[in-house]
Amino acid sequence: xxxxxxxxxxxxxxxxxxxxxxxxxxxxxxxxxxxxxxxxxxxxxxxxxxxxxxxxxxxxxxxxxxxxxxxxxxxxxxxxxxxxxxxxxxxxxxxxxxxxxxxxxxxxxxxxxxxxxxxxxxxxxxxxxxxxxxxxxxxxxxxxxxxxxxxxxxxxxxxxxxxxxxxxxxxxxxxxxxxxxxxxxxxxxxxxxxxxxxxxxxxxxxxxxxxxxxxxxxxxxxxxxxxxxxxxxxxxxxxxxxxxxxxxxxxxxxxxxxxxxxx
Ligand SMILES: NC(=O)c1ccc[n+]([C@@H]2O[C@H](COP(=O)([O-])OP(=O)(O)OC[C@H]3O[C@@H](n4cnc5c(N)ncnc54)[C@H](OP(=O)(O)O)[C@@H]3O)[C@@H](O)[C@H]2O)c1
Numbered sequence: 001x002x003x004x005x006x007x008x009x010x011x012x013x014x015x016x017x018x019x020x021x022x023x024x025x026x027x028x029x030x031x032x033x034x035x036x037x038x039x040x041x042x043x044x045x046x047x048x049x050x051x052x053x054x055x056x057x058x059x060x061x062x063x064x065x066x067x068x069x070x071x072x073x074x075x076x077x078x079x080x081x082x083x084x085x086x087x088x089x090x091x092x093x094x095x096x097x098x099x100x101x102x103x104x105x106x107x108x109x110x111x112x113x114x115x116x117x118x119x120x121x122x123x124x125x126x127x128x129x130x131x132x133x134x135x136x137x138x139x140x141x142x143x144x145x146x147x148x149x150x151x152x153x154x155x156x157x158x159x160x161x162x163x164x165x166x167x168x169x170x171x172x173x174x175x176x177x178x179x180x181x182x183x184x185x186x187x188x189x190x191x192x193x194x195x196x197x198x199x200x201x202x203x204x205x206x207x208x209x210x211x212x213x214x215x216x217x218x219x220x221x222x223x224x225x226x227x228x229x230x231x232x233x234x235x236x237x238x239x240x241x242x243x244x245x246x247x248x249x250x251x252x253x254x255x256x257x258x259x260x261x262x263x
Contacts, residue, residue, distance in 0.1 A: 002080025002130075005029040005073060007060055007116070010037035012187025013135060014085040016208040018045065018053075020216060027052040027078070031069055032086065033059050060086050060112040061104045069112070073119040077127070082120040084113045084157075085135040089193050094148040102149045109153035113160070117177075121164075124175045131176040131219055134161045138183045138227060141236045143251055154181075158225070165224040178218065179225050182211045183232040204231070 004021045008014035010032035018030055022045040030038045035057035042053040056072055058065035073079060087109055090097050117132055124130030136157040143151045161179035168175050184204045190197055197205070206229050214228040227233045239247060 001025050001027070003027040003029065003076055003078040004081035004083065005031065005069075005076065005079065005120075006083040006085060007031045007069070007112070008086030008135075009041065010034045012189060013182070013185060013208045013211060014083065015041060016212045017083050017085065017133075017215075020209075020212050021081070022049045022051055022053070025049065025051060026080070027054075029054045029056060029072065029076070031056045031058055031060070033057060060116075061108040066107075066112050066115045070115050070119040073116060073123060077123060079120060079123045080130050081133070082116060082130075083133045083135065084116055085133075086112065087135065087189075089147065089150050089189065091146055091193060091195070093146065097149075105149050105153055110156050113157055117160075117164070121175065125168075125171075125173055128174055131178065132161075132164075133178045133180055133215055133219070134158075135180045135182070136161070138181050138232050138236060140179070140181055142239050145252075161224065176219060176222060177224060178215065180211070180215045181225065181227045181232075181236070182206065183227075183229055183235075185211050 004026045006014050006017050006028065009018045009030035014032070018028055018041060022028060028045065028051065030042055030053065032038055035055065038055040038057060042055050045051060045053050056069060058068050060066055060069060073082065088105065090101050090105065094102070113134055117134070120130070120132055134157045137150070137154040139147060139151045140154040140158040158179040158181065161177050164177045168177065183206060184200055185206050185208050187208055211228045215226050218226040227236055239250070242250065
């Protein structure tokens with residue numbers, strides 16, 4: 001039993017990670033901007049499982065929020081798991097989207113992930129224990145019009161995680177990293193984005209409980225790349241094997257531009 005730190009724990013996949021890890025008896029630190037949501041979840045999990053749950057209300061797209069979260073990680077010697085999960089999407093052609101939102105996305109998906117991972121590895125590697133889950137997306141493998149920055153940043157998270165996996169293996173370190181790449185998942189993600197879920201075929205949706213169960217089970221098996229759902233695994237298997245010209249031809253037919261939003 002150790003301490004798990006989860007970003008974006010106030011809803012969706014992050015909240016589900018918190019519930020699953022609390023049931024395993026881990027101590028938790030929950031991070032997001034909405035303090036009241038974090039405090040309510042923390043109180044519920046403490047009461048239900050008799051565990052220690054702390055919260056940190058922080059905006060991880062800011063220098064100050066990243067610094068506070070990184071300092072907390074550095075000061076947690078019992079850290080056994082970091083879940084870099086906080087994220088959001090935007091909709092629209094890149095040049096038409098507000099630039100500040102695009103920058104915010106890069107600061108959250110890229111800079112916060114990099115900074116918190118750096119802090120966590122410096123706790124975990126000397127102690128030869130721990131794992132980091134970076135919640136990316138199947139969007140890392142299938143670019144799409146209307147979601148350019150989202151696909152690019154999720155791709156970065158996946159490549160970054162693969163690189164760390166190689167480095168940890170090089171070093172013979174037992175510390176693990178995982179890129180978790182879900183497809184469409186029930187959460188508040190599409191509400192924040194203003195996308196009607198009914199515009200997306202029902203069979204494409206997964207429950208966050210299934211996504212998190214796949215991730216944690218794969219961690220036990222030492223897998224660095226996890227794509228929940230056989231249809232998403234098939235999608236990635238095909239998309240990553242197509243010649244570039246064919247892939248771009250397939251992607252040009254992607255209906256996301258009609259407003260489905262990213263996954
Ligand atoms: N749902 C999907 O279909 C899907 C598919 C593939 C990948 N994903 C990825 O899964 C992750 C979790 O998303 P979700 O689906 O669970 O959506 P969600 O329910 O909207 O949760 C997003 C979480 O991120 C937090 N967050 C957003 N901006 C933040 C910031 N600047 N600083 C700190 N926390 C921030 C939110 O909390 P506050 O608002 O309280 O800060 C919330 O807890 C994201 O990285 C997303 O890209 C989602």
